[in-house]
Amino acid sequence: MHLHKFEKIWLIFGIAMLAVFLGIVGVQAFTQGQTPAGGLKKIDPEKVDVTAPFDNPGVHQLNDDTYEVVIKAMAYGYEPSEIEVPAGKEIIFKVTSKDVIHSFTIPNTKVNMMIVPGQINEKSYTFKEPGTYLILCNEYCGTGHHFMHTEIEVVEE
Amino acid sequence: MILHSERGPLAGRRTSSAVAGTVASSERKLALWNIGFAYTAFLIGTFCGLIQVFMRNEMIQLPAWLDYYQVLTVHGVTLALVYTTFFIYAFLITGMSKALGSFGPKVARWSWIGFFVAAAGTVWATIEILSGRASVLYTFYAPLKASGWFYVSLALLIIGTWIISFALIAHYVKWRKANPGVMSPLFAFMTISTLAMWIIACLGVVAAVVFMFIPWAFGWVDTINVELSRTLFWFFGHPLVYFWLLPAYMAWYLVVPKLLGTKVFSDSLARLSFLLFILFSIPVGLHHQLTEPGVADFWKFLQVTLTFMVVIPTLMTAFSLFATFEISGRQKGAKGWFGWVGKLPWNDIRFTSLFIAMVFFIPGGAGGIINTSFQLNELVHNTLWVVGHFHITVGTPVAMTFMGISFWLIPYLTGRTLTKTTKKLAFIQIISWSVGMLLMSTAQHVLGLLGAPRRTQHSNYSDHPTVLGWFDGFFSNTATLAIGGIILFFSAMLLIVIVFRLWLIEPRSEEGDLYAEFPIAESDASATPRWLENWWIWLGIAVALILLAYTFPITHMIQDAPPGSKGFINW
Numbered sequence: 001m002h003l004h005k006f007e008k009i010w011l012i013f014g015i016a017m018l019a020v021f022l023g024i025v026g027v028q029a030f031t032q033g034q035t036p037a038g039g040l041k042k043i044d045p046e047k048v049d050v051t052a053p054f055d056n057p058g059v060h061q062l063n064d065d066t067y068e069v070v071i072k073a074m075a076y077g078y079e080p081s082e083i084e085v086p087a088g089k090e091i092i093f094k095v096t097s098k099d100v101i102h103s104f105t106i107p108n109t110k111v112n113m114m115i116v117p118g119q120i121n122e123k124s125y126t127f128k129e130p131g132t133y134l135i136l137c138n139e140y141c142g143t144g145h146h147f148m149h150t151e152i153e154v155v156e157e
Numbered sequence: 158m159i160l161h162s163e164r165g166p167l168a169g170r171r172t173s174s175a176v177a178g179t180v181a182s183s184e185r186k187l188a189l190w191n192i193g194f195a196y197t198a199f200l201i202g203t204f205c206g207l208i209q210v211f212m213r214n215e216m217i218q219l220p221a222w223l224d225y226y227q228v229l230t231v232h233g234v235t236l237a238l239v240y241t242t243f244f245i246y247a248f249l250i251t252g253m254s255k256a257l258g259s260f261g262p263k264v265a266r267w268s269w270i271g272f273f274v275a276a277a278g279t280v281w282a283t284i285e286i287l288s289g290r291a292s293v294l295y296t297f298y299a300p301l302k303a304s305g306w307f308y309v310s311l312a313l314l315i316i317g318t319w320i321i322s323f324a325l326i327a328h329y330v331k332w333r334k335a336n337p338g339v340m341s342p343l344f345a346f347m348t349i350s351t352l353a354m355w356i357i358a359c360l361g362v363v364a365a366v367v368f369m370f371i372p373w374a375f376g377w378v379d380t381i382n383v384e385l386s387r388t389l390f391w392f393f394g395h396p397l398v399y400f401w402l403l404p405a406y407m408a409w410y411l412v413v414p415k416l417l418g419t420k421v422f423s424d425s426l427a428r429l430s431f432l433l434f435i436l437f438s439i440p441v442g443l444h445h446q447l448t449e450p451g452v453a454d455f456w457k458f459l460q461v462t463l464t465f466m467v468v469i470p471t472l473m474t475a476f477s478l479f480a481t482f483e484i485s486g487r488q489k490g491a492k493g494w495f496g497w498v499g500k501l502p503w504n505d506i507r508f509t510s511l512f513i514a515m516v517f518f519i520p521g522g523a524g525g526i527i528n529t530s531f532q533l534n535e536l537v538h539n540t541l542w543v544v545g546h547f548h549i550t551v552g553t554p555v556a557m558t559f560m561g562i563s564f565w566l567i568p569y570l571t572g573r574t575l576t577k578t579t580k581k582l583a584f585i586q587i588i589s590w591s592v593g594m595l596l597m598s599t600a601q602h603v604l605g606l607l608g609a610p611r612r613t614q615h616s617n618y619s620d621h622p623t624v625l626g627w628f629d630g631f632f633s634n635t636a637t638l639a640i641g642g643i644i645l646f647f648s649a650m651l652l653i654v655i656v657f658r659l660w661l662i663e664p665r666s667e668e669g670d671l672y673a674e675f676p677i678a679e680s681d682a683s684a685t686p687r688w689l690e691n692w693w694i695w696l697g698i699a700v701a702l703i704l705l706a707y708t709f710p711i712t713h714m715i716q717d718a719p720p721g722s723k724g725f726i727n728w
Contacts, residue, residue, distance in 0.1 A: 001425045001686055007476050014472040018465055025531045029458060034532045038457070039450045042719035075727050100725050101298050101383070103448075103539060107608020107623050112535045114449035117300060117383055118719035121450040134621040138539040138610030140294050142301070142727020143224055146616035 037113040037123040045117035048072055048098045059085055066090045073102040073115045075141050076148035084153040087130045093123045103139040106152065114139065127154040180675075181259040184250055185570045187268055189660075191247035192567060194276055195240045196656050202235030203649035210597075210642030213615050213635050225614040226292050226728070231283065233295040237401075237551060238314070239279050244559045245404045246272070246321050249348050251566065252407075253325055255675050256344040257332040260324075264331075267324035275317025281310035292728040294612060296394070297370070299386045302724025305374035308366050315359050315366075322352040340682040340690055343427060344411055350431040351403040353696065354396055357703075358439055361392030373724065380721025384451040385714045391442030392707065395464075399438040401551050403431065405558035408511060409478055412562070414678035416508045417485035417501070421680035422477040428689045430470035430477075436699050437466040440706030447534040456710045457531070463706060464529045471522060478515065506575075506583045507676070510561030513591055518554035521546065524602070539612075542605025545598040553594050557587065560652060567656060568672050573663040575672035582655050589648040597641025603632040 003011075028034045048054045053070045058080050060068045067089055072079045074097065085091050095104045095115050102115040106125075113121045127133070137148035179185065205228045211217040212225055219225065250268060254260060260268065285291040291303035297311075329349050333341065340346075365386050373381045410427050414420055421427055443452060443460040486497020502508050524546045527533055537543060564583055568575055575583070605611070609627050615635075618624050628634055666673035688694060 001429070002423070002684060003426075004423075004480070007426075007473075007480075010476050011469065011472060014468060018468050021526070021530070022462055022465055025461070025533075026458060029454065029531055035454045036447045036457070036532050036535050037449070038452065038454060040453060041450070042717070044720040045722050046720065075725070100301050100722075100727060101387075105539070105608070105610070110532075110535050112448055112538050114446070114538075116387070116449055116451060117722045119384060119450040121448075132621075134608075134618055134623045136608075136610060136618060138613065139298075140226065140612045142725075143226060143292070144727070145226070145612075146614040149616070149618045149621075151619075151621070 037111075037121050039120055039122040041120040041122075042118055043096055043120055045096075045098065048096055053094060054096060059083060062092075066092065068092045068094060071095045071104065072098055073104065073137070074098040075100060075102075076137070076144035078104070078135065078148075078150045081150050082153075083150070084155060085127065086157045087127045087154050088157055090124055090126050093125065094120055095122075096120045100141050101139050102137045102141050102148065105136050105138045106133050107136070109133070112138070130154045130156050179569060179572065179673075180251055180254040183265045184254040184260055187265070187272065188247040188251045188566075189570050190272060191243045191250065192563070192570070192656075193660075194272075194279075195243035195247065196653065198235040198239035198243070198279075199649065200653055202232050202240060203646055205229070205232035205235070206642060207646040210639040214639045215615055216639070222289075223287075224292070224728070226294065226612075227286060227289065229612060230286050230292060230294050234279075234282065234286065236556075237547075238295065241401045241551070241555065241559070242275070242314075242318060244562075245351075245400070246318070248404055248407075248559075248562055248566065249325060249351070250321075251570065251675065252344045252677070253328055253348055255677065256342040257328060260328055261331070264324045264328045267327075268321050271317045271320030271322075271324060273317070274320060275314050278310045278313030278315075278317055282307060282314065285310060289728065296390065298390070299370065299373070299381045299383050300722035300725050302374055302726055305371060308370040308374055312363065312366050312371070315363060319356060319359065322356055325349075326352060340424075340685055340687075343421060343424060343680040343682070344407065344677055346428055346690065347403070347407045347410070347431050349692075350435055351400065351407075353692070354403070354435045354438055355400045357435075357696075357699065358393050358396035358400065361389040361442070362394075365389035365393075380723055382714065382718050383722050384449075385711070385718070387446060387449075388442065388452075388707075388711060388714060391445045392439070393442075394445060395442045396438040398547075398551060399434055401555045403434060405514065405555045406431075406434075406474060408558050408562055409474070409515060411678050411680070412676050413478065413508065413511055414481045414485070415676035416505060416511075417481060419481060419485040419488065419678070421678050422480045422484070424680040424682045425685040425689060426473055426477060427680065428685060430473045432689065432695050433470035433473075434467065435695060436702055437463055437470070439699065440702045441467075441529075443706075443710065444529040444534070447531060448538050451714065452710050453713075456706070460706050461529055461531050463702065465526075468526070506580055506587065507561055507565050507672075509584070510564065510587045511558055513587060514554045514557035514561065517549050517557070517591075517594070521550040521554055525550065537605055539610060540605035541601045541609045541611050544611045545601030545605060548594060548598045548601065552598070553590070557590060560587065560590070563652075563656060563659070565672050565674065565676065567659040568663065568666060568670075569675050571660055571663075572666055572673065573659060574666040574670050575659065576663055579655055579658050579663060582651060582658075586648050586651040586655060589644055589651070593641045593644030593646075593648055595641070597638050597645060600632050600634060600638040600641060603630070604635065604638070607633055609635075 057070045097115045097117040104113045111125050133152045135150045208228050285307040291307035293301045293303045372378045441460050441464040444464045483497045486500035489500040491497040491500045
């Protein structure tokens with residue numbers, strides 16, 4: 001099969017770029033822990049209210065620098081509805097759904113998690129700036145989908 | 158020894174592919190029915206798009222019996238599924254008849270049956286959606302539960318496309334048997350590649366619909382495995398976009414060089430790139446599920462890597478196209494590095510429409526690389542950015558290529574011509590679509606980066622300051638999105654007028670009329686290696702890659718499944 005000289009150069013350049021791209025993405029993911037939201041923990045979607053940690057939703061301090069935020073999603077809201085966390089500390093969000101698929105999304109941050117019934121999704125994030133952040137659902141969940149939102153209060157330490 | 162297909166025993170029947178001559182009347186009729194169905198869907202779908210941009214700006218209110226999400230579902234289904242699919246079959250049916258000779262009675266009969274099954278499924282699904290029994294959007298994610306008949310109608314649509322696909326494959330197999338040892342014409346080869354990919358891809362969604370959704374929706378089983386159903390959907394959902402794209406690529410590879418008066422740049426590279434699209438379009442669906450639980454990071458990343466491989470055939474295609482442009486320009490006496498640009502036939506609407514379509518695919522493809530970049534996906538997942546992305550992939554490169562094809566395919570099938578007036582209208586249509594799409598998709602991309610969600614009715618989210626940022630800039634403004642949408646709707650209606658004129662009003666074409674031809678460039682297959690048309694090799698590799706990418710994640714989802722979900726009707 002004949003390849004034009006310029007095409008060889010073009011393809012070698014393209015494939016090299018591909019290797020560089022994937023290398024950067026992969027190194028960041030697997031050596032620096034920069035993976036998208038996920039997790040392999042599961043839960044009975046009918047028994048969310050009585051299963052730990054979702055029997056006690058809200059903000060829990062795990063140690064000096066780490067907090068856990070446990071949230072249940074349902075059409076069309078989140079429980080608890082009031083969340084307050086400190087800036088500059090690692091926040092681990094744990095979310096699941098009591099009904100259909102939702103999302104837990106904080107615009108202008110890396111927190112953008114799908115919430116799948118039967119599964120627990122986890123994401124670690126550290127807020128740099130204090131403020132009131134919007135949380136919204138960006139996966140269609142029914143006629144009230146666009147009303148599904150809440151806020152998270154990030155306060156100075 | 159490899160012979161060019163033109164030397165096959167059937168060659169005499171169809172003269173040269175470069176010479177005008179229409180296809181048999183049964184294929185003409187079938188293709189026109191498909192086109193008519195496609196443009197009916199286009200009319201409904203673009204009207205729904207207009208309603209959506211008005212609603213995003215609170216400019217209109219819907220009657221009580223209809224809501225935003227029904228309109229959104231109809232918009233997605235009619236344009237992304239129906240317009241594309243039926244138009245694609247019209248193009249493939251006509252091209253296969255032209256490239257391989259007229260259909261036999263069996264192929265013709267099954268093509269018609271397939272068309273009617275797919276059409277019945279579509280009409281039925283639309284009725285289910287509009288009557289409020291299936292407000293589940295066109296991705297129908299469980300555990301939102303539509304009526305069981307909605308899933309049955311979807312199955313019919315897919316089965317219909319399979320019937321037509323197998324009829325076209327049978328036509329090809331017959332030709333191969335009659336022409337042993339001969340490479341098939343490039344159009345036929347590309348058609349078979351596209352159909353093979355489509356049939357494999359549909360296995361995922363068919364498995365989900367038949368074995369999971371239908372028993373659950375009719376109440377034969379109580380619960381559904383949500384994560385598995387999503388994964389099977391996306392097994393289908395990503396190659397679906399290549400099913401739209403590959404016929405557009407066929408036009409770029411085969412029609413464009415003909416319009417430029419030259420040949421296909423390289424027959425073997427064109428074939429190889431289509432084979433690579435089969436390999437790298439299917440084992441990649443998890444890149445639509447990067448931000449969800451239930452799949453280990455390793456498998457997500459493996460599929461990200463496989464997704465990126467599609468860059469290789471894309472770069473090959475880009476090279477071939479620009480090489481074709483430059484070669485034709487130089488043949489016409491172009492000098493210097495970029496002199497060939499001026500020699501391109503800009504006043505030929507058949508070319509200019511396809512060229513603009515290709516230009517839109519450059520930012521479209523770049524955006525796709527961002528979307529699939531693993532952790533970067535978190536910034537854009539399910540935001541308006543994604544909506545912007547597919548409006549400059551399927552919404553323009555694919556759709557505008559189909560518009561460009563319509564300008565000659567409809568006259569070719571109806572025996573009419575494209576008059577100067579219609580040509581002017583066509584230029585206005587293409588340019589207004591480009592301008593409208595530029596405004597709308599740029600606004601969508603920017604708003605998405607600012608966090609605005611996709612598939613969401615207008616909401617001010619309790620007047621949170623983040624939301625104010627969606628209304629205050631030029632591009633960061635839902636009003637810009639709406640202006641783009643209104644221009645697009647104008648363009649869509651103009652296209653309907655053009656289709657109507659080409660179908661019924663324009664004068665009959667005369668001998669040698671350019672617009673009444675099916676332009677397929679010659680492709681020299683004399684140096685093309687035989688193994689490029691050995692389907693067992695390529696389908697074998699495709700299956701191996703699919704098994705590699707999916708065996709473990711799917712086994713995990715089944716064996717280690719959480720208790721299933723019952724259905725919810727949240728509308």
